[in-house]
C-alpha cells in the first residue's frame with residue numbers, strides 16, 4: 691500500500707505529459723484520501739487574455755464581460771519565477787483566457803513557463819477558432835516547448851482538417867475537450883447575497899478540487915470564479931467581495947505546502963455559490979450579457 695501511495699504522490703512527469711489534459715484534471719480532482727490531497731504538487735492556470743472572441747453565455751471565467759486586456763509577459767515571469775522558488779514542479783500549467791490566441795505575444799508565455807518548469811506539462815487551452823491563422827513560428831514554438839494544444843469544443847465550426855495538418859507537420863499534440871453538443875454548458879448559480887454555507891458550497895462544488903486553480907497578480911485562487919469575479923462585479927455593478935482570506939499571496943507564503951493546505955479548504959467567497967443547484971447540460975449560446983446567465987432566473 692505504501693509503495694502505491696508514494697507512486698501516486700508524485701505521478702511521473704512522462705505520464706502527466708502524454709495523458710489528455712482533461713483526464714489529468716479529473717485525476718487531480720480525484721486523488722484525495724480522507725479529505726487530504728496526496729499529490730506533492732498543484733496545478734496552475736493563467737489568463738493571458740481577459741476577453742474572448744466567442745463570448746459564451748454564462749462563461750465561468752466572466753470573459754464575455756471583460757474588456758480587452760492582456761497580461762504582460764514580465765508580470766507572468768515575475769510570478770512564475772516566484773512559484774519556482776516555492777516548488778520544483780507544478781502538476782501542470784494551463785495558459786488560457788479569455789481566448790489566449792488573441793494575445794500578440796502568446797508564445798512568450800510558453801518560453802517563460804518552460805524556462806522555469808522544464809519538466810512540467812504545459813498546455814494552451816483555446817476555443818480553436820484562431821488556430822488556423824497562427825503563423826509557422828507559433829507551431830515551431832509549441833514543438834520546442836512541448837506545449838499541448840487543448841481545444842475546448844463548442845457548437846461552432848472549426849477547420850479540424852487544417853488544424854490536424856499543422857499539428858502533424860510540426861509534431862504538436864492536440865487534444866479536444868468538452869463537446870460540440872448544444873447542451874454542453876454547466877452553471878453554478880451565484881447567490882448575490884452571499885448567504886450560502888461556505889463549507890457545504892465547497893464540498894458540493896464540481897470545481898473546488900483543483901480543476902481551475904488560478905494564478906493572478908501574484909495570488910493563487912482555488913477557482914476561476916473567485917479569481918475573475920471582478921469582471922462580473924464591474925459589469926453588473928455588484929460587490930461580491932474578495933477578501934485576503936480568499937487567496938494565497940505567493941510572496942507571503944514560505945513553502946508550497948501552505949498553498950496546498952489553502953486549496954484543500956473552503957474559503958469565504960464560497961458563500962456566493964449555490965453549488966447544490968449546479969445545473970449540467972445547459973444550452974450553449976452567445977452571451978447577451980444578462981445577469982440571469984450567472985444567477986437563478
Ligand code: SF4
Pocket residue numbers: 742743744745746749750751752753754787788789817842
Ligand atoms: S470560449 Fe471559453 S473563455 Fe471564451 S467565452 Fe466561451 S467559455 Fe468563456
Ligand code: SF4
Pocket residue numbers: 878891892895896897898912913914915916957959960961962963965
Ligand atoms: S468559490 Fe468555492 S464553491 Fe464557488 S466555485 Fe469556487 S470553489 Fe466552488
